[in-house]
Amino acid sequence: MKLGDHVRIRHEKFGALLFDQQREKFFVVNGVSKDILELMPEAETIDDIVAGLSQSYDSTPEIMKRDIQEFVEELRKAGLMPRGSNGS
Amino acid sequence: MAVKTLSETGIEDLKSPLFFAWHVTNRCNLNCIHCLWESGPHSIWPDELTTEEAIGICHQIIEQQIPYAALSGGEPLLWPGFWPVLELLRANGIDVKIETNGQLVDQKAAERLARLNLRSVQISIDGITQETYGKMRSGAKLERSLQAIKHLVAAGAVTEIVYVPVKFNIQEAEQVIDWAAEQGVRAFYTGKTMYIGRAVKNWDQIGLSDEEADDLNKRIEAKAVQYRDKMTILYYPYSIIEELVYRVDNPAASLLMMCNGKVKLLGSVPYVCGDVRKHSLDEIWERYKEGWKQPEVAEYVRAVAKNPTLLVQALDLIEQKL
Numbered sequence: 001m002k003l004g005d006h007v008r009i010r011h012e013k014f015g016a017l018l019f020d021q022q023r024e025k026f027f028v029v030n031g032v033s034k035d036i037l038e039l040m041p042e043a044e045t046i047d048d049i050v051a052g053l054s055q056s057y058d059s060t061p062e063i064m065k066r067d068i069q070e071f072v073e074e075l076r077k078a079g080l081m082p083r084g085s086n087g088s
Numbered sequence: 089m090a091v092k093t094l095s096e097t098g099i100e101d102l103k104s105p106l107f108f109a110w111h112v113t114n115r116c117n118l119n120c121i122h123c124l125w126e127s128g129p130h131s132i133w134p135d136e137l138t139t140e141e142a143i144g145i146c147h148q149i150i151e152q153q154i155p156y157a158a159l160s161g162g163e164p165l166l167w168p169g170f171w172p173v174l175e176l177l178r179a180n181g182i183d184v185k186i187e188t189n190g191q192l193v194d195q196k197a198a199e200r201l202a203r204l205n206l207r208s209v210q211i212s213i214d215g216i217t218q219e220t221y222g223k224m225r226s227g228a229k230l231e232r233s234l235q236a237i238k239h240l241v242a243a244g245a246v247t248e249i250v251y252v253p254v255k256f257n258i259q260e261a262e263q264v265i266d267w268a269a270e271q272g273v274r275a276f277y278t279g280k281t282m283y284i285g286r287a288v289k290n291w292d293q294i295g296l297s298d299e300e301a302d303d304l305n306k307r308i309e310a311k312a313v314q315y316r317d318k319m320t321i322l323y324y325p326y327s328i329i330e331e332l333v334y335r336v337d338n339p340a341a342s343l344l345m346m347c348n349g350k351v352k353l354l355g356s357v358p359y360v361c362g363d364v365r366k367h368s369l370d371e372i373w374e375r376y377k378e379g380w381k382q383p384e385v386a387e388y389v390r391a392v393a394k395n396p397t398l399l400v401q402a403l404d405l406i407e408q409k410l
Binding site for chain 1: 090091092093094097101102103106153155156183207341
């Protein structure tokens with residue numbers, strides 16, 4: 001699971017900045033989202049990200065999974081993650 | 089956990105800018121009728137940054153993870169630091185666009201630029217006949233710039249055209265677009281000519297009426313539809329004043345550094361918020377954000393909105409007390 005090859009990440013105090021090099025557009029995300037993005041390259045499924053996050057965040061796996069799914073969908077809508085990338 | 093755009097969040101919390109506009113030299117091989125910076129063969133500034141100083145700036149850009157830079161001038165290819173700076177930025181993953189008149193881009197230079205995989209090479213073409221182009225860009229040979237575009241496209245560089253519309257060239261815009269589409273140019277950009285620099289002095293020869301500008305906009309839009317699957321065609325509809333009025337409340341996440349290292353709030357604003365010879369880029373970014381909030385900036389914008397001739401002050405470099 002990963003962002004498009006045209007997307008670069010810059011860490012910020014508030015989270016991260018995503019730079020879409022193709023469209024020259026910038027997006028910002030908060031700290032939790034930044035942590036999810038960092039876990040994505042090694043994750044094959046959303047459950048892998050939930051497992052990674054559970055070490056740092058005090059929330060139920062169900063809620064985390066729902067939030068991550070929503071986030072992944074937002075990334076796709078923003079054109080930052082290819083549709084084929086595994087988000088199930 | 090929303091994905092937000094920068095226009096929703098503003099720039100205040102960003103650790104560094106997102107775009108670094110670098111006016112690398114004021115020297116130019118041409119003497120264009122509309123030139124924003126009044127560049128020319130004898131217009132080099134006495135205190136321009138040395139290549140060594142420029143390399144130091146590059147290291148700060150890289151360290152601060154500024155993702156995107158543009159090199160312009162004057163003519164950037166005349167600047168001794170051009171290739172070392174460009175190559176250093178690209179070797180460190182910084183996206184770069186260059187803005188050139190194309191007169192010095194021969195096959196060898198085009199291939200070297202293409203190898204650097206730049207975001208784009210923007211070439212100014214403001215006419216399809218030598219008569220029109222030469223009137224616009226005194227001393228220029230249209231064929232050289234057209235050839236530069238052919239070399240760049242052949243070498244695989246992302247090539248774009250910038251077209252400055254004036255009274256005597258607007259009827260050639262569509263022909264330039266057709267030619268560009270045929271060559272494989274990626275984009276064609278145009279918009280309202282800026283009332284600043286040498287353009288002010290020549291406004292009676294170049295300034296478009298509102299009707300002429302609207303008509304051009306419509307014709308460009310029609311071309312954008314015609315070539316929608318082939319090339320980006322964009323007419324930037326805002327005037328320099330409209331942009332200023334917007335920017336005073338919404339500063340861009342960018343820095344504009346002049347060739348002597350002084351950093352302006354915006355090209356059309358005379359205020360300097362920092363100087364790379366005195367401040368780090370990190371400091372300048374904070375000063376830039378503060379600079380926009382100073383009352384003199386809003387006052388200046390109000391004044392030029394009422395009386396655009398005051399834009400002649402824009403080329404001054406007035407250091408802000410920050």
